[in-house]
Amino acid sequence: MERFLMDDLIGWKDSVRRKPLVLNGARQVGKTWLLKEFGARYFENVAYVNLDNNPGLAAQFDAGYDLPRLLLMVQAESGQKVTPGKTFVILDEIQECPKALTSLKYFCENVPELAVAAAGSLLSITFHEGTGYPVGKVDMLDLYPLNFREYLDATDNSTLREIVDSGDEHLLGPFAVKFKELLKQYYFVGGMPESVSAFVESDDLGVVRAVQEGILFGYERDISKHLGAASAEYILSAWRSLPAHLGQENKKFVFGHIKDGARARDYRSAITWLTQAGIATKVPRVSKPGIPLVSYADESAFKLFALDVGLLCALSGLDASSIVDGNALFTEFKGALTEQYVCQQLVSDCDLKPFYWSAENSSGEIDFLIQRGSGIYPIEVKAEENLRSKSLRAFSERYPDTVPRRFSLSGFRDQGWMRNVPLHAIGNPKNWE
Structure with a gap:
């Protein structure tokens, strides 16, 4: 299974200013596999250590930052000789040992020629606890579930991915029906690596759903493990409410939809936890399409998406026939799945930060706003081939300097x-031009 982030890892390896790497990402997005695969391809050997439930290793970091001693420990644990310039050192599940995270500062300063990478779940939360995060002493990359183009590669549709990459409208058009079917398939399978592997190996969507339910169970177990009962209850309630929020025509997150009597002050920290853990994406409202967009963000008004469209399907209880056969249940929820899909691709494949816009005193809304360079792109999302864009047209007339785009099942059309x-x-994004 090829991941596009491999190219970024190669760039990191070859950089003359390389620092220890922190690979961020939610649990089960493939961080450990990717680092091991990268090490196997581009280094003479890989020294892998896992800090999860390993008090002996943690004790070594707690004892101080004597790097020769720590590297001797890595050699003993991994069974691999550590040679700067030849060995790739992986510190996995580093969130279980905050002082191991701090040690990256000393690796950066004292053995910069040694390639070291750290990975772990919930890293962004751990950074704020215990010993200090090594600010300025690490490089960072983010890994997400497979985007749609990676999914095409993984399912033996690399030629179709190459057609997408070509941006050739005349090539894309004749394969529209095939793309539509693969897109519906992706809505169900999603991009979690284990889900994709299960589908490729079994061709059985029931097996895929079982994998997804296992991942969801693992997320909920993590929430309960890392937090007390009271905090976990708020977070789980917010997480489980995503299908109800996204299923509404107005997808703004409303705290009262979590349960009767829910108050914003009780759940704001829960939303922060979900987004920092990487299992949800917060899309803030902006008051106007100014540059930079973040300067016009209203953090109190937002949409909340899951990290993966397949997990959203599982969380919603949508079965395979609902999506593949397009029954009434899918018809009712397809708008939510399509917006989830678009949000996921903007973040994971286009490396963009999505916002949305809504008018203060009317029902007008733009599904997403993104900034590319000096351009602001208002984006309207259509689940079918509907080409009516009343809200987008009104927005374009109000803000003529923006670059309107509509994403739909229709072909390219200017x-x-x-x-x-x-x-x-x-x-x-070349296809947007």
Whole structure:
């Protein structure tokens, strides 16, 4: 299974200013596999140590930052000789040992020629606890579930991925039906590596759902493990409410929809936890399409998406027939799945920060706003081939300096003021131009 982040890892390895690497990402997105695969391909040997439930290793870091002693410990634990310039050292589940995270500062300062990477779940939360995070002494990369283009590669559709990458409208058009079917398949399978592998190996969506339910159970177990009962209850309630929020026509997150009587002050920290843990994506509202967009963000008004469209399906209880056969249940929820899909591709494949816009005193709303360079792109998402864009047209007239785009199942179409881009082609921003 190829991951596009491999190219970034190669760039990190070859950088003359390389620092120890922290690979961020939610649990089960493939961090450990990717680092091991990268090490096997590009280094003479890999010294891998796992800090989870390993008090002996933790004690070595707690004893101080004598690097020769620590490297001797890594050699003994991994069974691999550590040679700077030849060995790739992986410190996995580093959130279980905060002082191991701090040690990256000393690796950076004292043995910069040694390639060291750390991975672990809930890293962004751990950074704020215990010993200090080595600010300025590490490089960082983010790993997400497989995006749609990676999914095409993984399911033996690399030629179709190459067609998407080509940006050739004349090539994309004849394969529209095939892309549509693969897109619906991706809505169910999603991009969690284990889910994709299960589908490739079994061709059985029931097996995929069992994997997804296991991942969801693991997330909920993590929430209960890392937090007290009271805090866990708030977080679990917010997490489980995602399908209800996204299933509404107005997808703004409303605390009262979690349960009767829910108050924002009780759940704001829960939302922060979910986003820091990487299992949810917060999309804030902006008051106007100014540059930079973040300066106009209203953090009190937002949409909340899951990290993966397949997990959203599982969380929603949508079965395979609902999506593949397109029954009434899918028809009712397809708008939510399509917005989830678009949000996921903007973040994971396009490396963009999504926002949304809504009018203060009307029902007008733009599904997403993103900033690319000096351009602001208002984006309308259509689950089918509906080409009516009343809200987008009104927004474009109000803010003529923006670059309107509509993502739908229709083919490429320029309407002068706006360009339609097929949903399956949005992962390559060249296709937006």
